[in-house]
Amino acid sequence: MSINVYLNWFTTDEQFPFFIQYGGHDEDMQLHKHIDFCELVIVLNGHATHIVNNEASFIKKGNVFVINGATQHAYKDPYDFKICNIMFKPDMLKYAGPDLRASQGFQALFILEPLYRHLHPYESKLNIPLSNLEHVASVISDMIDEYHHRHQGYQTMLASRFMELAVYLSRLYEHQDQGVESNLMHLANAVSYIEDHYLEPVTLEEIADKSRISVRHLNRIFRAYYQTSPMAYLKRLRLERACILLKQTNLSITEISYECGYNDSNYLTRQFRKTYGMTPKAFRKSVQP
Numbered sequence: 233m234s235i236n237v238y239l240n241w242f243t244t245d246e247q248f249p250f251f252i253q254y255g256g257h258d259e260d261m262q263l264h265k266h267i268d269f270c271e272l273v274i275v276l277n278g279h280a281t282h283i284v285n286n287e288a289s290f291i292k293k294g295n296v297f298v299i300n301g302a303t304q305h306a307y308k309d310p311y312d313f314k315i316c317n318i319m320f321k322p323d324m325l326k327y328a329g330p331d332l333r334a335s336q337g338f339q340a341l342f343i344l345e346p347l348y349r350h351l352h353p354y355e356s357k358l359n360i361p362l363s364n365l366e367h368v369a370s371v372i373s374d375m376i377d378e379y380h381h382r383h384q385g386y387q388t389m390l391a392s393r394f395m396e397l398a399v400y401l402s403r404l405y406e407h408q409d410q411g412v413e414s415n416l417m418h419l420a421n422a423v424s425y426i427e428d429h430y431l432e433p434v435t436l437e438e439i440a441d442k443s444r445i446s447v448r449h450l451n452r453i454f455r456a457y458y459q460t461s462p463m464a465y466l467k468r469l470r471l472e473r474a475c476i477l478l479k480q481t482n483l484s485i486t487e488i489s490y491e492c493g494y495n496d497s498n499y500l501t502r503q504f505r506k507t508y509g510m511t512p513k514a515f516r517k518s519v520q521p
Contacts, residue, residue: 239269276369285305342398
């Protein structure tokens with residue numbers, strides 16, 4: 233039987249919904265799922281069996297993974313098992329800059345693995361070499377001290393250190409030589425390329441080529457993981473960018489269309505109306521004070 237776990241069991245700070253702790257598990261943990269938060273887990277010592285939904289896998293010192301709110305998980309048969317739990321709202325990942333969001337490692341570790349782990353049996357995880365784990369453990373120690381002492385500016389410091397950790401782990405993931413399921417990395421390549429080039433003219437064939445797979449296979453794995461197509465994902469990024477420019481600038485619709493990767497302002501208007509139910513001009517008027 234699974235239980236629901238809420239972030240406010242650990243912190244009631246609504247202004248900064250974030251929690252970090254060392255976790256020592258001497259006994260089995262009950263199957264549970266996080267209702268309103270994600271969890272970054274770094275195994276600092278020992279080993280255990282990790283139950284994810286109905287699948288079991290062996291985890292040990294140096295393993296890192298992210299569990300999202302929809303996934304049930306538990307630990308069994310722990311031995312000298314020590315972890316760091318970092319609990320955060322999914323919105324916190326929005327602090328990641330466009331350069332990090334374009335990283336294959338970030339997409340795989342923080343976005344795709346947690347999603348796919350919920351949909352299908354999936355055992356992939358980052359495995360940090362011990363020399364790198366020492367650095368990660370040092371960052372974690374500083375973050376826990378910051379969280380407990382709560383000096384002025386601690387929230388900003390913790391958000392910054394969390395992003396530093398996300399960058400470091402994402403880089404390690406990209407250089408991981410084995411244990412990474414091939415479809416996931418092909419998809420991470422595709423998403424990384426789209427995130428990095430969505431403001432430029434991009435074709436489906438180009439995305440597939442950069443991902444080293446066929447267009448057909450790209451479409452198939454994109455739908456399996458994201459329940460959408462690569463071009464629909466690209467369109468969403470462009471239209472979200474158009475919304476920002478409409479809100480924050482005085483650029484003309486034609487200028488915005490070029491800024492968002494469209495060569496035709498009429499095409500942008502049609503896509504905008506189809507998605508948001510209004511023209512870019514009407515949207516700009518609706519958000520003006």
